[in-house]
Amino acid sequence: MNLRNIAIIAHVDHGKTTLVDALLKQSGALRENQRVEAQALDSNDLERERGITILAKCTSILWQGTRINIVDAPGHADFGGEVERILNMVDGAIVLVDASEGPLPQTKFVVSKALQQGLRPIVAINKIDRPDERHEAVLNDIFDLFAALDATDEQLDFPVLYGSGRNGWMATDPRGPKTDLVALFELILRHVPPPKVEDGPFRMLATTLEADPYLGRILTGRITSGSVRPGQTIKAMSRDGMLIETSRVTKVLAFRGLERTAVDLAEAGDIVAVAGVTQATVADTLCDPAVEVALPAQPIDPPTLAMMFRINDGPFAGQEGDKLQSRVIRDRLLREAERNVAIRVSEDENSKDAYEVAGRGELQLGILIETMRREGFELTVSRPRVVLRIDPSTGRRLEPIEEVIIDVDEEHSGVVVQKLAERRGELKEMRPSGGGRLRLVFHVPTRGLIGYQGELLTDTRGTAVMNRLFYAWAPHKGEIAGRKTGVLISNAMGEATAYSLFYLQERGAMIIEPQTRVYEGMIVGQHTRENDLVVNVIQGKKLTNIRAAGKDENVILTPPMRITLERALSYIEDDELVEITPKSIRLRKRWLDANERKKRSRIREAEKAAV
Numbered sequence: 001m002n003l004r005n006i007a008i009i010a011h012v013d014h015g016k017t018t019l020v021d022a023l024l025k026q027s028g029a030l031r032e033n034q035r036v037e038a039q040a041l042d043s044n045d046l047e048r049e050r051g052i053t054i055l056a057k058c059t060s061i062l063w064q065g066t067r068i069n070i071v072d073a074p075g076h077a078d079f080g081g082e083v084e085r086i087l088n089m090v091d092g093a094i095v096l097v098d099a100s101e102g103p104l105p106q107t108k109f110v111v112s113k114a115l116q117q118g119l120r121p122i123v124a125i126n127k128i129d130r131p132d133e134r135h136e137a138v139l140n141d142i143f144d145l146f147a148a149l150d151a152t153d154e155q156l157d158f159p160v161l162y163g164s165g166r167n168g169w170m171a172t173d174p175r176g177p178k179t180d181l182v183a184l185f186e187l188i189l190r191h192v193p194p195p196k197v198e199d200g201p202f203r204m205l206a207t208t209l210e211a212d213p214y215l216g217r218i219l220t221g222r223i224t225s226g227s228v229r230p231g232q233t234i235k236a237m238s239r240d241g242m243l244i245e246t247s248r249v250t251k252v253l254a255f256r257g258l259e260r261t262a263v264d265l266a267e268a269g270d271i272v273a274v275a276g277v278t279q280a281t282v283a284d285t286l287c288d289p290a291v292e293v294a295l296p297a298q299p300i301d302p303p304t305l306a307m308m309f310r311i312n313d314g315p316f317a318g319q320e321g322d323k324l325q326s327r328v329i330r331d332r333l334l335r336e337a338e339r340n341v342a343i344r345v346s347e348d349e350n351s352k353d354a355y356e357v358a359g360r361g362e363l364q365l366g367i368l369i370e371t372m373r374r375e376g377f378e379l380t381v382s383r384p385r386v387v388l389r390i391d392p393s394t395g396r397r398l399e400p401i402e403e404v405i406i407d408v409d410e411e412h413s414g415v416v417v418q419k420l421a422e423r424r425g426e427l428k429e430m431r432p433s434g435g436g437r438l439r440l441v442f443h444v445p446t447r448g449l450i451g452y453q454g455e456l457l458t459d460t461r462g463t464a465v466m467n468r469l470f471y472a473w474a475p476h477k478g479e480i481a482g483r484k485t486g487v488l489i490s491n492a493m494g495e496a497t498a499y500s501l502f503y504l505q506e507r508g509a510m511i512i513e514p515q516t517r518v519y520e521g522m523i524v525g526q527h528t529r530e531n532d533l534v535v536n537v538i539q540g541k542k543l544t545n546i547r548a549a550g551k552d553e554n555v556i557l558t559p560p561m562r563i564t565l566e567r568a569l570s571y572i573e574d575d576e577l578v579e580i581t582p583k584s585i586r587l588r589k590r591w592l593d594a595n596e597r598k599k600r601s602r603i604r605e606a607e608k609a610a611v
Contacts, residue, residue: 002066003269004192005222007087007119009110010096015126019096019165020059020070024257026168026181027061058220058271060255063185069255069271083113085207085283085298089222089271092192093121094184095142099133099162102141109467112149121146121158122191124184128162128174135162135174148433159187195222195269201288202226202234204274205295209282211339215251215275219286224295226288227267228252228274235287236280237294244284250276282341303344303358304400304446304470307365307569308382309333310354312579314588315493315519320581321378326353329372329379333357336368343368358387360470362450366566373580380577380588384569386447389473396475400446403428403471405439412460413438419459423448424477444468445477451570483573486532488525489589490518494538502555504535510560511587512537521592523576526561534594563587575600 010016058071071090087093093114097103103111114121123142125135139160146156161184163170170184171177203226206219228234230252236244253260253273266272274286283297311317311326318324323332330347333355337345342364348354359365362384369381389398404425408416417427417440425444433439449468456464488508498514510525518524518537527533563571568578568585575597579586591597 003195004066004068004092004188005071005090005195005269005271006068006188006192007071007090007093007114008096009093009107009114015098015165016072016096019124019126022165022168022181023061023070023184024059027063027185058255060257063189066189067270068188071271083110085205087114087117087119088205088298089207090119091195092188093119094124095121096124096126097138097142099125099128099135099138100130102138103145108145108149108465111145115146115149115151115155120155120191122187123158123160124170125160125162126165129164129167148439159191161187197268198225200225201290202228202232203285203287203291203295204228205297206280206282206284206286209339209341211335212275217277217280218253218273218275219277219280220271220273221286222271223266223268225268227265228272229265233289235289236277237285237287239283239294239297241292241294245277245279246289247277249274302400302470303342303360303387305361305365305384306356306358306387307384308348308354309357310351310380312378312380312581314380314579314586314592316517317378320583321376323375323377329377330355332372332375332377362566362569366569369580370565373582376582378581380579381569382577383572383574384450386445388476398473399476401443401471401474402446402449402468404442404444404449405467406442406456406464407433407437407439408460408464410436410438412464413440415459416440416456416464419452419455420444420448422481423452424480443471445480448480451567454567483571484530486527486530487523487576487587488527489532489534490522490524491520491534491536491594492538493519496524496537497540498555498557499541500537500539501557504537505558507533507535509558511563513560514557519592521589523587523589
């Protein structure tokens with residue numbers, strides 16, 4: 001069987017799913033009347049809302065005797081290690097770009113990785129039938145992007161197709177013929193080389209991992225050499241060649257159209273999923289027992305941020321969700337850690353009801369929290385903190401440093417440099433990137449980037465594009481200024497009234513609206529000064545039986561600050577928590593009682609004085 005393995009790279013809404021559906025139909029993998037919403041490479045709710053690919057997916061089509069495996073890769077730097085491993089499975093890439101919008105941020109990161117792997121991309125300019133299409137300018141933008149990403153001359157000499165995935169056609173000319181996708185099929189067979197196959201017994205590098213309730217652990221990857229069949233004895237080795245386990249293959253699953261189908265034999269070059277192992281994970285080598293050397297693999301990215309996940313012990317616990325107990329939270333986190341090898345879970349030493357979850361970045365942890373909340377969990381989480389290391393030779397503290405690449409309009413470059421300097425960032429490079437824009441390269445401590453994405457978009461009026469990658473461990477850079485203001489804290493349980501909020505506005509910006517349910521210790525606003533202030537937000541206007549001479553003044557409230565999950569996580573301090581339920585996101589003090597907060601504050605001050 002002839003094989004081709006390709007990745008498909010596209011920004012959200014550029015027509016990736018529609019194009020793949022058309023490929024499946026025209027190759028005969030789907031019936032004409034078969035509905036395929038939310039299948040193949042379609043995104044889940046979170047992916048659509050955030051405009052990113054979170055989960056890698058694979059599908060397969062058959063064209064004129066050649067099987068084409070199509071892999072979709074995550075587009076965000078928080079999933080960088082997975083992107084590199086997935087691109088190791090393929091020999092080519094289709095870069096799909098909207099004919100009007102051009103290349104957008106989520107394509108840049110994966111395109112850069114694909115070029116570094118030496119892949120020669122095919123460019124497909126989609127939605128050519130849009131009235132505002134500008135395919136010539138978009139083609140120039142793509143060329144500039146490839147050049148800026150240090151593409152080789154061979155990679156810059158990329159073939160281009162134009163078409164409409166929705167109408168099911170691609171051609172070498174924007175005007176057509178508008179008949180079918182034959183031009184794309186033929187270009188894939190001609191431009192993408194067959195997979196490189198090595199001699200020797202069975203070897204496969206595990207690229208993705210999932211847990212199935214019936215089959216157990218399922219590892220997906222490309223077979224480098226040999227073949228595998230159900231019942232075969234294999235062993236798993238770590239990246240450094242250590243034996244992890246020996247097991248028997250229970251099932252070999254190959255991608256056939258939309259389905260994953262059990263096969264009796266899978267051979268070198270094909271992308272398959274293998275069931276039967278119990279301990280092997282991503283970046284491990286599955287192989288014949290005779291093999292002694294593991295396949296080279298990208299290391300799993302080290303965790304750089306950690307958060308505390310704990311039970312919701314607030315007064316409203318259990319009113320909006322049905323999964324509250326610490327053991328239920330623990331089981332869910334352990335399941336996530338088994339599927340997602342970039343996340344590590346450990347029990348907190350000081351509390352039986354709290355678990356430390358470490359991951360690659362804010363986005364990765366934020367997606368986990370959002371997923372759990374939609375599953376009906378109630379929990380409270382702490383502010384993200386950076387994972388530190390100790391240098392064994394010097395004993396100094398080391399912290400993760402990230403390389404941050406920001407494309408920004410020249411007029412906004414000054415504020416970006418200033419803000420990142422305040423966050424202990426060092427400007428390493430500044431160069432024009434075309435169109436009145438600059439490319440700024442910084443080395444910034446990971447903790448300095450917590451909450452910066454929203455601030456960057458505000459400072460640059462939404463025009464800046466930021467990509468970040470783990471760079472190195474380096475000596476601790478010193479303190480970074482945190483929030484400069486205190487908070488307004490509710491002193492009682494009840495419903496907030498417009499009357500109270502109106503008279504509290506001069507004290508600071510509110511984050512709640514009238515009729516919001518509050519409790520003692522809940523944060524209701526941001527104080528204008530550095531200290532925290534306990535306030536009454538449930539007080540109503542006192543009524544009398546004496547008629548007033550004039551009309552009451554209209555209560556005009558300033559719109560409250562909008563608190564999203566990401567903003568909440570970056571806003572809170574160490575003595576505060578974010579309470580997350582399926583319906584609400586609340587900010588609160590860790591200790592709800594005012595007397596307990598004073599007692600804890602005195603203890604902290606005494607500890608600082610002792611140091």
